[in-house]
Ligand SMILES: *[C@@H]1O[C@H](CO)[C@@H](O)[C@H](O)[C@H]1NC(C)=O
Ligand SMILES: *[C@@H]1O[C@H](CO)[C@@H](O)[C@H](O)[C@H]1NC(C)=O
Ligand SMILES: *[C@@H]1O[C@H](CO)[C@@H](O)[C@H](O)[C@H]1NC(C)=O
Ligand SMILES: *[C@@H]1O[C@H](CO)[C@@H](O)[C@H](O)[C@H]1NC(C)=O
């Protein structure tokens with residue numbers, strides 16, 4: 394018997410009964426089984442091919458995805474459902490997910506984003522941003538989209554979602570876009586989300602954008618885009634609560650993880666912070682951007698972020714806080730430990746004049762509060778500038794705590810490794826010796842910048858083992 398694919402565990406040949414005129418026909422029915430870990434398992438499984446999907450890389454599957462997901466919505470209140478995408482190249486426009494649903498990609502499945510503009514619905518700007526980032530009017534719906542959902546999973550055996558972004562980057566550079574570029578995956582107003590075990594390639598813009606959502610796990614994601622591609626941020630939790638980002642590898646043209654919460658007066662009015670975020674075992678390569686950025690859109694506030702075991706190579710900065718007068722909001726209770734940095738421009742950066750306003754209606758007196766920023770156990774090598782910390786005059790960034798940090802400077806490092814203005818804080822055991830605004834409090838203060846003791850609620854969430862099988866005809 395010939396194996397159809399490595400994921401095929403059983404193969405049945407069923408002889409179909411002869412038709413009216415007597416000739417007989419043989420149809421192969423293949424059962425594929427797969428196992429994975431998830432926040433929830435599903436009672437019903439179907440394959441995209443049941444709904445007319447064609448994985449030849451050129452036929453549009455937008456209607457097949459819509460038909461499949463609409464059919465499976467019958468099971469939302471009856472055990473949930475799972476859509477299996479087999480090996481193949483599945484060209485499709487944007488499509489929307491439903492609640493109690495899993496999109497599962499075979500390891501050799503590639504979703505290819507269509508370049509036919511009619512396959513991309515246009516949405517209004519995000520309420521906390523007031524306008525689109527590329528164009529003030531609407532924004533193209535993300536490639537994989539969901540809103541007002543609960544219990545939604547996008548996973549696979551490291552299957553691929555390819556945004557075919559070059560087309561969009563070119564339109565962006567030529568200023569030909571009528572609407573803001575689509576993200577690769579966006580879930581809005583949703584609860585209980587898992588995005589795991591996938592490879593994301595060449596997103597038109599940001600890759601993973603959970604917004605106004607809670608209880609989110611992002612795990613085992615590989616994100617790859619050219620380092621010069623515009624705005625290809627990796628993972629952007631935006632006005633979200635209780636999130637775990639783990640074991641991700643990101644090479645991109647913008648920040649690997651960018652924590653956000655809305656823009657200027659729109660974000661202040663909307664007022665949804667991002668809080669309770671854990672980032673663990675992240676590897677980042679991004680020569681023109683940050684490993685972890687907080688902002689620049691932070692007007693709803695960012696609080697209680699805990700990042701640990703972070704590796705960055707050839708990345709512009711380790712942790713970067715970006716804000717400006719007019720943003721309002723806050724960035725507080727930020728904890729980072731065990732970072733390994735190789736070849737960086739800045740190990741740490743804070744900018745209080747990152748202007749980039751949504752429009753001219755922002756309130757210049759809306760000053761952000763930046764407070765309680767803690768970095769410890771960091772080893773960096775081949776760094777040009779240890780840190781550049783620039784607060785806002787009459788609005789200093791306070792409670793900066795840096796301990797047990799060794800920054801090896803590169804041969805062409807600046808004479809002055811630290812630049813500090815409008816900040817307050819302390820250090821302990823930091824090399825090279827920091828600026829006078831961050832006085833060394835001696836080795837006994839090394840634990841001053843520790844993580845909080847109590848875990849985040851998301852840490853108690855354990856994944857279930859799911860096993861499924863599906864008939865492929
Ligand atoms: C969904 O698919 C099942 C199985 O193919 C079929 O019996 C049912 O009629 C479909 N429902 C809809 C709404 O298409
Ligand atoms: C989704 O939820 C938000 C917030 O609760 C609400 O404002 C919005 O109208 C909902 N949208 C839909 C399509 O139900
Ligand atoms: C997933 O695929 C990417 C791209 O081929 C590869 O770099 C990565 O190592 C794979 N991850 C796993 C966990 O197999
Ligand atoms: C200082 O940081 C290094 C590197 O992360 C770590 O091995 C060491 O245990 C830390 N020292 C203390 C006292 O925590």
Ligand SMILES: *[C@@H]1O[C@H](CO)[C@@H](O)[C@H](O)[C@H]1NC(C)=O
Pocket residue numbers: 736737775777803
């Ligand atoms: C150090 O960084 C410079 C860029 O600043 C780079 O050209 C060089 O290759 C790096 N050296 C090592 C040993 O990584």
